[in-house]
Amino acid sequence: MFDHKKVEVEWGGKTLTLETGKVARQADGAVIATLGETVVLCAVTAAKTVKEGQDFFPLTVHYQEKFSAAGRIPGGFFKRERGATEKETLVSRLIDRPIRPLFPEGFYNEINAIAQVLSYDGENEPDILAMVAASAALTLSGVPFMGPIGAARVGYADGEYILNPTDKQVEAGELDLVVAGTHDAVMMVESEAKELSEDVMLGAVMFAHRSMQPVIDAIIKLAEQAAKEPWDLKPVEDQAGQKAKLKDLIGEDLKAAYKLTNKSERQNAINEARTKAREAFADLKETDPAQYLGVLKLVKKLEAEIVRTAILKEGIRIDGRDLKTVRPIVAEAHFLPRSHGSALFTRGETQTIATCTLGTKDAEQMIDGLGGLSYQNFMLHYNFPPYSVGEVGRFGAPGRREVGHGKLAWRALHPVLPTKDEFPYTIRVTSDITESNGSSSMATVCGGSLAMMDAGVPLKRAVSGIAMGLILEGDEFAVLSDILGDEDHLGDMDFKVAGTSEGITTMQMDIKIAGITEEIFTAALNQAKEGRAHILGEMAKALDSSRTELSAHAPRIETLTIDKSKIRDVIGTGGKVIREIVATTGAKVDIDDDGVIKVSSSDHSQIEAAINWIKGIVEEAEVGKIYNGKVVNLVDFGAFVNFMGGKDGLVHVSEIRNERVEKVGDVLKEGQEVKVKVLEIDPRGKVRLSMRVVDQETGEELEDTRPAREPREPRGDRGPRRDGGDRGDRGPRREGGDRGDRGPRRDRGPRRERSEGGKDEGGENIGLPSFITED
Template identity: 75%
Template structure:
């Protein structure tokens, strides 16, 4: 029933399997790709005709992760996959970028590529598998696709390249690089690195390309078994005559326009030339008008490219290595935690940094489960930045991609959570754009974080490189303009510090570039990056020593794990009370690391002191400041540490006799006490009289020691003899007789036995010896048992 064809290829000790013929047989091409237990299905369909008047190639790529692939149910109310997540958007772009240039010029049929993750093992990332599946599906579909391409991920661990590393190896290593390439040349590079050298980065690209070649060969083997008949392409009409007519008509106008350095004035001149060409072909057939409009753009590209290749002269008059003038400002906005205005030529970005607490982290619900991101970078590109009227709303794929590129550039130099326990958000608003606004975001974002006091390892700068390639002749150009991006063959962005590269992204519009071109581009980018870092240093060369006055303060403290429960309390009662009383936010993790945050330092100190009081043990001899919790006849109970009370006996309030405790103390009164003793039952004895209540200093104990009683210790009480005014009757255990007949109580010793010595000089309170002015019941007075 099924005509199933499969191929397999070994990639770094793992097997990539490509299968077709079993699933989605009505699609033009469908491939099931498997690596480990990660499975991705990619299906390709293409429209059989072109819409009238269409003059562009409508390629759409959708990548989707099914939560069932990881055995999870989606969060949220609807419990099903909704709009594309950031990762899905980025992976869709990752697939789109290398395949788009491989469709032939003039092919305008709509093509839809859908890649769905059906199984995920938590080890083999599905993005690279999806890229290989998309390439294979296009190759066997019959659609005119000048592939295939292969894809590979490379890590750098312990000075060695690792092909298709696990997630753990990527985290432990210094590089996460994805390469897509044909058998002959690299098509796309996406990476994040920990300040690696140009040589190491280039070596990683070459290493990945070798793996891509294996995938390409495997896809070719699959196509030999299962490819459909290729589509017949309509032969392109000879456009030489039309192109020559246009060159005579507006060639000089376009050449003059591209010598004007101001973007606005240049655009007006080019639009005038286009209008002139449109008028000349006003009476032609609609299809011929479309052809003429396309040829105008070709003519523009020829003029710009030849000027660069032949004369080394660019649109704005620069040579191939010069970077446009740079102006950087920090502290640009008064109420933000950190801000910077970065301008390079006609590209400008306002970047702001906001610092927050742990509860401001971004929660991400993906195949790996719930995770939290403490660093966010959001990029906005409003229409006015290019002087246009357009849609202004939610970020599109371009905004998401540019923001993630800048995120990758800055992420490697961020401090660890232990060094800087803040959530960080960088916002980049592009206010002018004429080339490489994503790299302006890198520069401005770095400056704004330094302005906010984020201790970056080093400042980061970025630069965009372009390429003009004609046969064997090429020119690499630094800091490209928007028109040079559109009319050139490569967009190669490199960001990093003075120590090395943190990110590298490359997209090309031709059939690939060679190792030689990449070497030139990397060397030229290094020089440009160093120049930009020097210009940035004029505004701010290092992180500010203090946070903004408007930023929250976060302090950390470590407590023993066995004290976590005490700090949280039953049902969170204690920690909620700390937050409500002090006003500070308190977060505690499973390891006992506590983060206390507030814009008011006093609130932080109050919360810290409270927690210390809960977790610390009372130390005898230490002086504490406490509050009177309650008053009793024989003294006062004082809360001297959170959750810990002790007794200040009436004899320890003052050196002189205290008749009534309430004459001296009131509930809620703040007092200073010295901890005298913690007995084996945990009862605490405190003293006020040995502490200066004004300064908290310890005083010398000037009260004379109590003289011993006559006869020394009281010894056994024995027979107490008749009691004056006694209750009557003997109180013997063996038949006590009536108690209130007016008789004597009788000797206690005979009935109750010898009680032995009472406490030496003691009283009935367990908290200390009885003073000279102790109550009567401790000094031989009435001792009723009632």
């Protein structure tokens, strides 16, 4: 029934399986990829016709994680998968970026690639598997895809590269790198690193490229068995004549336009040249719309040719810079008065307002994914309003581009953050791009670093970022530092590198051609290092280290650790105790399972009160130590004082003052604040306190001036005890009836118990110690 084809390959010590022909058979190409017990299905469909007037390639990639893959039901109100999560958006981009450049120019048929995670074993990440499945499905579909591509994740620990590491290995190691490429070249790089050198990063990329070759071979082997017939493509029309005509018409105008250093002036001049071309070929718009669209595309090719030739032959860029110069930088810290931390970062015509907001644990981002609920205490949100490029456009929820740029900046800054133990705050960085002509994601890295330093976040080191470009013609190439927007559009590479003075923290590369070589990659890395160092120097003029004090508007958090066995004492039955602490002091209190308690408030006195309360619950009283206390109960023989939050002790009437106290209520009142010294703790934990040896104003210990009680004289020998018989015979005991009727017994009220430990008049145990007797 099924024309089932299957290929297996050993990859990184595990078996990778690719199979087709059993599932989703009506798609143009469908592949199930399995690694361990993680299974991903990718189905590809392609439109057979092109919409009239369409002049772009509509490729759409969707990656979806089914909660059933991990045996989970989605959390929240809606119990089904809904809009794409941040991770699903990022993986969709991860698949899209290396396959998009591998379709031929002029191919405009719409293509849809849907990758779904069907099974997840908690060990083998599905994103790499989804990239492999998408590559295989496209290769089988018959569409003009110049692949296949392979993909690999690389970790780094103890000087060794790890192929497809687990989440635990990535967390414990120094690198999380994803690379995609063809048999001959690297197409895409995405990474987060803990300040690694250029040599280590380059080695990781090359290791990944070598490691993905068995996957590419397996896809080719499967295609030999199951690939559909390739599509017939229309031959590319010879447009040499029209190109020459355009060059004569607007060539000089474009050359002059691209010598203007101001973006607005340059754009206006380019638009005038484009209008001139449209008017010259206006007759084609009615007679041959397809050819008319082709002419407009030739204008863009002519622009690219002018820019690229000037760079390769003359070393002169659009704005007049050489290949390595970074545009002027102006950085300003504490740009906004009420933000916990802020910065205005401007590089050329690219600018961001970055802010840092500090919060408590309850502000952490909850993530509901295949691995279960998790919480993230560092967030970075990137916003790109249309006015930043002088355009009118949609202003609303962030799109895929905003999510991707924000995550790139997040990866750049995350490795230099302090641990939760060192800085127990939730951190949110926002980047609002106010101008853009070049890499706004790298401006976000610089601005975000300054904003966190301004907020007092103790970063290991400042982080800067730079975007590199490439012009490649045959064997001749030029690497560009700090590229403009036009150089990005007309160039062959967008390569972003961020890091500190000690090494790289993130690296992202996208290629618009069929890959780059190790030589080009090495040149780009070394040139980026020089640019990063220059930018760090300019940033240091605004702020060279993290502030030692937090903003007056930021919450304060103090941490203490208690024994795990005391956690339930602090929480209390049904949370009664911790709710009382919060309600009384006004501070927030968070307790984790390890006994770490975080107390937060913008008022330090509230934090201090809550901490003292908690310490009073968990700490043991010390003999000889003086404490602040509160009178909670008065009795005839003294007063009970609460002195450590959850501990009470007895101040005997003789320990209230040096002079005799006739009535306790004449000296003390319930609720009165007193200072007491611990005299004794009996084996049962009952505490005897004293007020008279403590100065009630200063809390200092006083000398005990009361004379010591003289020892009693020993009693003499009273002789033998009389025998019971000597008492005489008292006769038979009277019967009850002989007592006569004495009437009803008087009502004396409740009887007062005098047993050891004591009870008050209402019958409540007052905890009288065994060593205390009433005077």
